[in-house]
Amino acid sequence: MLQARNVVSKLIIGSVLAAAASSVLAQTVIRASSWHPPKHPGVIGGYDPFMNYVKKESNGELDFKFWSGGSLSNAKSTLPTVRNGIADIGVLALTYFPAEFPYAQLVSNMAMFSENPPAIAAAVTELVVLDCKPCRDEFTSKGLVFTSSYSTTPYTLISKTPIESPADLKGKKFRSAGTLWDRWANYVGGTAVNVSSAEMFEALDRGGVDVAVFSPSALKSFSLWDIAKYDVMLGLGTYAAMSLFTMNQSFWRDLTPEQRKILLDGSALGVMGVTFAYMDSDDDVLKQAKQHNVNIVKPGESLVKQRDAFVEEDSKKLQQLAKDQYGIQDAEPIITRYRELLKKWEGIVNEVGPDRNKLAERMQQEIYSKVDPKTYGM
Template sequence: MKTMQNIARLAATAILCAAGALAGTAVAKDFKYAIGQPPGSYNEKMGQEYAKRVKQHTNGRHSVRVYPMTLLNMAETSAGVRDGIADIGFLLTPYFPAEYPHTNLISEASMMLRLMGDEVRGKEASAFVGAISEFIFFNCPECHQEFAKQNSVYTGHIGGSSYGLICTKPIKSEADLKGKRLRAGAANWSRWATAVGATPITMSANEMREALAQGVVDCAILSTPEIHNFGLMEAIKDITMAIPGGIFTTAGFNMNTKAWQGLSVDDRKAFLRASAEGGAYTPWIYQQKENELIEEAKKKGVRLHDADPALVKKTQAFIEQDMNTISKYFAEKHGVKRGDEMLATFRPILTKWVKLVQPVTSMEQLGDLYWKEIYSKVDVARHGQ
């Protein structure tokens, strides 16, 4: 009799374990998070903030270990998450134009910020990160299909402050740009470089310092906080921030599909909350640090330049034209079929976010705003399934 009872108990336990697995009630796990930026960079610190929030919101069931520039570099992150080398990856989608064309169309529309007036100045990152995250979660099924093809699940964007020219020589006018080699991290800045007579150079951000120091490139198109992140201070001599504008965005917490589906519904919600709150670190800190880095550079002898009004005007004209041609570019290069519709949907979302971030005065408020307006509305029972 006892033998039969023991067998019954074992069978019941097995059934409960199987049911738990099907429901996604995974055992505690230490998730590997690959960030292709070095230790001490702002995004490595963002990763630590995200990890803290994951532990908090899962009540300690799960933890995240951050691997800055050790597990995967930037060029390896997409395939590394796909193949399960990392559970979560800091994914720079513009590095992979063929894999993420719909996502990149919106990402590369960031120069649109220059057309939105003074209200957005100094809040570009907060507004655009909110807008692109909302758009991809709820208005871009093609984007989710792109991630799914790479065996990953989209869990939100992050992004930094406005882009300018970080150089080894003075750039003030269009004449100064003629023939100059500009490292461009995405196609929109490559198109701008060509339009002003410069030569765009494609390379990983991990290669920028050496390229600037050895004269392989004359400038990098970057935000000033990246001077700190990539140790560029000793390699640069001149900064011109009035051009070209736009920001760089990253799918900051891209998760391997198996890792995501192994989470319970409650834990998926907890990871998204960590994305909202921890991910607010990057746009917030970049906005706080951009002027600080300029002042530090000036103290070290780096010259700060204003751009010639004619060059600013030409840049503005390029942006207006590029907003009309970007969908055609992505249709021809990458087969994106509804680019015009996507941009038409995205623009009012961005306008809304420019207004939403105006009263925000802290990283915590920004994270709460992202959670309330975007991440809390994701149907985690269906997302990524």
């Protein structure tokens, strides 16, 4: 009888070990890369909650190996890194790649249509995922899959010297994120310099730029308050031409539809997480700025009038710019739809309030529930 029990015990133990081994073998380790620093909103607000959600909802079937701070790829090398499968997921700042992503430049050119970051983040994501096939095709044609955007808070003017009037902008070199901000820099008599956010500190420190055009959060997340003395709160639109969780298409195809659904729903948490982390970071930085000898400056009336005149003039040129610069023959339906989505999501934000989790749930309902994970991105 004892011998029989031993046999049964060994069979049970063997079954448990086999099941455990099978579970380990079934686990997919996703290689994710972000060039954002570890404490950047893109990491603490985006990738961290996204990865936690995916691991939990997949019951550990999906896990992550995560590189941040550009340790695997920097902002401009992320495109080949993800396209070639060195990473499965990565962050793309799409204005760095105007030739590869012309429709993303159109999105970027509409950056001054609103100053409501959560609404912008959701509107851009819905536009691309549901309503703009050419936008999605830009990704699939390169072996990539778009899942989500996000939005910074409104850009401001971070500098070493005071900026009080339009005359102070003339001749300045501006760190620009491209497209719209390049045109604004030219409009005010300055020069646009396209460097990544990760390169802002060095550029401002060494005189490569005179002014960093970025949200106040950069004072802390990129340590600009160690060298800058002024932040002029002239709202210059938000940056939302982002692909936060860009998927390698071969990796995407190897997943089950259920796993793709988890990644899509998790993206909503990341979208709102990054966006609200930017908002939280701005609030935190503005409270601490005085301790770092940074003057937070309300823009003068002449600067505001100049900005408003630029927006009015520039918005009339968007369709022609899209055609001439990016080969988009009929941009009007995309511009119109984006305006509609902005209005829709501004209403949802007003309805829900500043609750990132509830807004993420609304993104899951309004966007990702309408996606077929069996065919999306294929």
